[in-house]
Amino acid sequence: MVIWPIYFDSRKSRKEGRRVPKKLAVPSPKIDLIAKAAADAGYDVVLEEGSTHPTQDRKGRILIPIGESKTQALRKVAEKLKSYLS
Numbered sequence: 001m002v003i004w005p006i007y008f009d010s011r012k013s014r015k016e017g018r019r020v021p022k023k024l025a026v027p028s029p030k031i032d033l034i035a036k037a038a039a040d041a042g043y044d045v046v047l048e049e050g051s052t053h054p055t056q057d058r059k060g061r062i063l064i065p066i067g068e069s070k071t072q073a074l075r076k077v078a079e080k081l082k083s084y085l086s
Helices: 031-040 070-085
Strands: 046-052 059-063
Touching: 031 046, 031 059, 031 070
Parallel strands: none
Antiparallel strands: 046 059
């Protein structure tokens, strides 16, 4: 599964690419912190810093293997990410 930083960006709407609820989103999430959150959530993380989301200029994406829905995995990562910034 591919995870892009825009999925967690509180400054973006769902239409613009945010995939988690606003209450779990953070402003300008950094790719390295998202990777740490994914690892802490129990996923094997592959960080690709050179990749760019089709609608964004910011670089980086994370690859994780999942055995659940993408929505469930993103929520787990978002909860960890939010806890770092609280």
